Amino acid sequence: MISSITDFIAGLPKAELHVHHVGSASPRIVAELAARHPTAGVPADVEKLAEYFTFSDFAHFIQVYLSVVDLIRDADDVRTLTYEVARDMTAQNIRYAELTITPYSSVNRGIPAEAFLEAIEDARLAAESELGIVLRWCFDIPGEAGLPSAEETARIATTLTPEGLISFGLGGPEIGVPRGQFAPYFDQARAIGLHSVPHAGETTGPETIWDSIRLLGAERIGHGTSATRDPELLRYLAEHQIALEVSPTSNLATRAVGSLAEHPLPDLVKAGVLVTINSDDPPMFSTDLNREYGIAADLLGLDEAGIGALAKNAVTASFAPDTVKADVLHEIDTYLADCAH
Numbered sequence: 172m173i174s175s176i177t178d179f180i181a182g183l184p185k186a187e188l189h190v191h192h193v194g195s196a197s198p199r200i201v202a203e204l205a206a207r208h209p210t211a212g213v214p215a216d217v218e219k220l221a222e223y224f225t226f227s228d229f230a231h232f233i234q235v236y237l238s239v240v241d242l243i244r245d246a247d248d249v250r251t252l253t254y255e256v257a258r259d260m261t262a263q264n265i266r267y268a269e270l271t272i273t274p275y276s277s278v279n280r281g282i283p284a285e286a287f288l289e290a291i292e293d294a295r296l297a298a299e300s301e302l303g304i305v306l307r308w309c310f311d312i313p314g315e316a317g318l319p320s321a322e323e324t325a326r327i328a329t330t331l332t333p334e335g336l337i338s339f340g341l342g343g344p345e346i347g348v349p350r351g352q353f354a355p356y357f358d359q360a361r362a363i364g365l366h367s368v369p370h371a372g373e374t375t376g377p378e379t380i381w382d383s384i385r386l387l388g389a390e391r392i393g394h395g396t397s398a399t400r401d402p403e404l405l406r407y408l409a410e411h412q413i414a415l416e417v418s419p420t421s422n423l424a425t426r427a428v429g430s431l432a433e434h435p436l437p438d439l440v441k442a443g444v445l446v447t448i449n450s451d452d453p454p455m456f457s458t459d460l461n462r463e464y465g466i467a468a469d470l471l472g473l474d475e476a477g478i479g480a481l482a483k484n485a486v487t488a489s490f491a492p493d494t495v496k497a498d499v500l501h502e503i504d505t506y507l508a509d510c511a512h
């Protein structure tokens with residue numbers, strides 16, 4: 172018998188679909204990288220880092236995020252970051268994750284693309300055999316870096332295609348970065364079988380989500396919370412089972428929603444949209460996936476069975492191999508049955 176919802180969520184086997192590679196660097200990981208590169212000016216002490224990770228506003232968050240990007244200077248740093256992120260996920264009982272990686276940021280800073288890919292693949296295989304977590308990659312265009320970054324990301328994805336790569340994304344700010352301009356690069360990625368998962372409709376309105384569907388062939392939407400402003404779009408998302416990757420705390424941090432009480436999650440569920448719960452940039456938003464499930468359970472008034480159903484949504488909406496999907500779904504069912512006794 173599980174004593175509380177928090178413990179129930181912590182033990183629940185889960186999948187995560189929207190979580191960023193650098194954005195998952197916990198104070199423990201940042202401290203390790205900072206110790207390797209003392210001249211970077213980032214504290215190498217976990218306690219000091221907790222302070223460093225306290226953001227005064229969103230601009231401060233971006234500044235800290237970039238200082239962490241600056242700590243990833245060679246392939247060994249990339250491998251450490253990737254493997255240790257997987258370790259943190261495993262501690263939360265995450266069994267499968269699609270990690271959003273922005274190869275352009277690292278390649279642009281001088282890490283050769285081939286070495287970068289070798290490092291993430293090496294970490295992925297080690298994490299699967301040693302930690303028992305299955306990882307797949309979404310390579311995303313950093314939208315703020317414009318078309319040159321899109322071209323380079325598409326080139327890396329389509330010509331060097333690492334085994335773990337399954338999807339193509341678009342991140343960064345939405346405002347002032349029209350989705351449609353990236354259509355040719357999404358076409359290239361989709362032509363080699365990659366799934367389309369752009370960010371849209373978090374800090375912009377439903378039209379960005381429509382653009383992502385119509386122009387980028389989106390099969391899932393990163394965030395998509397503004398869909399509630401457009402009933403026709405809600406119907407479309409529900410009918411076509413285009414899942415939304417919802418991250419409540421992140422939506423608060425970016426001020427896409429004013430408070431958790433105003434979060435549109437309940438309206439999305441009511442409209443029949445397939446929603447998944449995610450953490451986005453967890454340590455940077457002082458959260459993790461378990462905490463996001465707790466928030467979702469509160470917002471939706473869910474009991475253990477309801478939370479289990481939400482966890483299954485993420486598996487269903489994932490691009491995991493069928494055997495992995497079946498395994499994780501079975502694990503969730505077994506856990507629910509055990510908890511019911």
Ligand SMILES: [Zn+2]
Nearest residue numbers: 342370393451
């Ligand atoms: Zn994101």
